[in-house]
Amino acid sequence: MDIFMSTYKFLGTTLVLLRGSIVDVHVDAIVNAANSALAGGGGVDGAIHRAGGPLIMEECRKVGGCLTGRAVATSAGRLDAKYIFHAVGPIYGHHRDAEHLLASAYEACLELAEQHQVTSIAFPSISTGVYGYPLKEAAPIALQTVIDHIKKSTSLQQVMFVLFSNDDYAMYEQTLVDLLAEQHNN
Numbered sequence: 001m002d003i004f005m006s007t008y009k010f011l012g013t014t015l016v017l018l019r020g021s022i023v024d025v026h027v028d029a030i031v032n033a034a035n036s037a038l039a040g041g042g043g044v045d046g047a048i049h050r051a052g053g054p055l056i057m058e059e060c061r062k063v064g065g066c067l068t069g070r071a072v073a074t075s076a077g078r079l080d081a082k083y084i085f086h087a088v089g090p091i092y093g094h095h096r097d098a099e100h101l102l103a104s105a106y107e108a109c110l111e112l113a114e115q116h117q118v119t120s121i122a123f124p125s126i127s128t129g130v131y132g133y134p135l136k137e138a139a140p141i142a143l144q145t146v147i148d149h150i151k152k153s154t155s156l157q158q159v160m161f162v163l164f165s166n167d168d169y170a171m172y173e174q175t176l177v178d179l180l181a182e183q184h185n186n
């Protein structure tokens with residue numbers, strides 16, 4: 001299988017776009033696109049619980065739940081990571097102010113990263129699966145939120161977006177190129 005990857009440097013932090021499954025990457029913190037009950041589900045949530053084993057769900061049950069736009073940390077079970085950050089994105093067409101809630105879900109993970117002093121983190125494309133957020137609208141929010149964060153002082157040396165399909169990867173890459181060109185011209 002071809003490997004698609006591109007990297008961009010912002011001060012001391014590298015932003016990486018990767019096509020693949022998030023359970024295969026080696027980072028301090030893997031972000032899960034969870035639901036507010038932290039009850040597990042399909043998509044990336046199912047893949048993380050399958051690969052990480054039952055410990056993650058045990059910890060999720062103890063936490064009990066998470067508000068939309070927020071994130072909570074558990075350990076990573078069998079996965080090669082220190083933490084799973086379970087972020088709850090908005091359901092498109094259901095939550096008002098979805099744009100703000102989506103940015104807030106990413107910000108909550110970036111705050112957890114600073115609290116736990118992690119140096120690397122991997123995000124999936126939150127809300128763009130079952131939760132129905134159009135990728136074309138979600139990608140600039142996801143990327144801009146991360147860029148705004150890593151332009152400041154941060155413990156993060158690497159931030160990765162792991163996109164599950166070629167189309168998702170291509171959309172994130174084009175969006176990032178457009179955002180950087182726009183910011184360069186301003």
Ligand code: ADP
Binds near residue numbers: 125
């Ligand atoms: P949500 O409910 O937040 O929409 P989903 O898991 O349904 O979450 O989808 C979010 C994104 O994660 C989608 O783009 C989906 O294709 C992608 N995805 C599914 N499995 C994986 C995986 N193993 N690694 C990375 N991304 C994944």
